[in-house]
Amino acid sequence: MAKQELVAAYVRVSTEEQVEQGLSIPAQKSRLLAYCQAQGWEIYDFYVDDGYSGKDVERPAMQRVIQDAGTGAFNIVLVLKLDRLSRRQKDVLYLLEDVFEPAGIGFKSVTESFDTTTPFGKAALGMMAVFAQLERETIIERTRMGKLEAAQKGRWHGGTIYGYDYKPGTYLLKIRESEARVIREIYSLYLDHSMGIDSIAETLDSRGVPGPAGGEWVKQTVRYILNNPTYAGYSRHKNNMYEGTHEPIIEPDRWHQLQDVWRQRSEKHYRKPSPKALLAGIIYCAECGARMRNKAVWQNYPKEPKHIIRYYVCYSQDGSARHMIKDPECCCGYKRMDEIDEKVITRLYDMSFNEALVKELVNQELAQSSNDRKNAMRGLGQAQKELQQVNKALERWYEAFEKGALSPDELTERVKDLRAKRGHLEESVREWESKMQEDKQRAINAKGLLATVKNFRIIWEAAEGDERREIIHNLIKEIRVDKDSEVQVKFNIF
Secondary structure, X not given: OOOOOEEEXXXXXXXXXXXXXXXXXXHHHHHHHHXXXXXXXXXXXXXXXXXXXXXXXXXXXXXXXXXXXXXXXXOXXXXXXXHHHOOOHHHHHHHHHHHHOOOOOEEEEOOOOOOOOOHXXXXXXXXXXHHHHHHHHHHHHHHHHHHHHHHHOOXXXXXXXXXXXXXXXXXXXXXXXXXXXXXXXXHHHHHOOOOOHHHHHHHHHHOOOOOOOOOOOOHHHHHHHHHOHHHHOEEEEOOEEEEOOOOOOOOHHXXXXXHHXXXXXXXXXXXXXXXXXXXXXXXXXXXXXXXXXXXXXXXXXXXXXXXXXXXEEEHHHHOOOHHHOOOOOOOOOOEEHHHHHHXXXXXXXXXXXXXXXXXXXXXXXXXXXXXXXXXXXHHHHHHHHHHHHHHHHHHHHHHHHHOOOOOHHHHHHHHHHHHHHHHHHHHHHHHHHHHHHHHHHHHHHHHHHHHHHHOHHHXXXXXXXXXXXXXXXXXXXXXXXXXOOOEEEEEOOO
């Protein structure tokens, strides 16, 4: 009895234009179904990417094809045209040679004839992939030129924008007065009242003015509105500006005036970035678990010069980066950077004077590493032994096939489970080898820690700046500070 062919029918549409060209989802499905019926094949499943470009293979349905191919769920991949698979030659060859071929999966196109089992067929398919990629690059170039031409003619080509109504396909913007009033006020607050972008965002929020996306106002949105030439009646393409065909919300002269003021303020407030904090990247709040950041605070005194004090402050309390907040109610407090740094350095100095303590900690780590390495060696030996047995069993079945004692289908059935077991054991061997390497590195780290801590005083006093940061980061994995400014230090190997 002939083996039943199971087909993965892949369908892709990226634009409305392709729908008009007869490449709609229903049209492709119908053609693929009819082809399978004519061939006597059974469709395993339809894999549909609706609205995805063929520029790469990072598409949901394509990723499912790749995953299912690895499990042997089907034995043919069918498309209407090669460019449905991908428009990049590199991706086509990857799918054919690295995904389908190793899994014994064939590839067919309804509208194109090629046989990937012959050298000539592979070459023909490669040439077709080249032309598919050429077509994609031609489309990109046409799109780029189209945007440039639209900008030069003053037409809008960027989709929706706050302050205007836009109807797709018209290239025209029409002022939305309710939002235009907010934009004019933002310009007035910046130019006429000398307010900064943070203050403008806070002012709009305090009055309940909805932001462009309906949410809160943030400084990035205010900055975008103040520096966008579209509001002055211009059409921008990359770094060039052209006279637009739409009505401006802000007079061009006023927009250019604002750009001059923006530059002046930026130059006035510019200062060199402060040196990186000693504990930056490894210091955490012990109360909520959030990272702590370096913050400079100006202290206002009656006389000049003004004085800057640097602190470590929990991101939850500081609120400067919302995604870093762990607990909005956290009140760990501002921690003087010099005081926290001094506590950590003192801890290291104390350890350098107490060699017995350091040796005890390191010996504990070495003992644990030794036990872990012994366990890893036993696990590795067992996996290698089982792998050797599986390889011998596979060789016996292949020899039986070569002698004519097994048919191809029988051979496939016999070795299927053995191949799966071999793959699992090979992965197990790699994991145990990696574990042994990690344990070996931990032992090296432990000995290095002992040497560094013993000589910490000499090393520290000879180092400066970034060298001191590197010493701290090599020795310490994590530092936690609580609301009482108590410091907990976790070393790199513990």
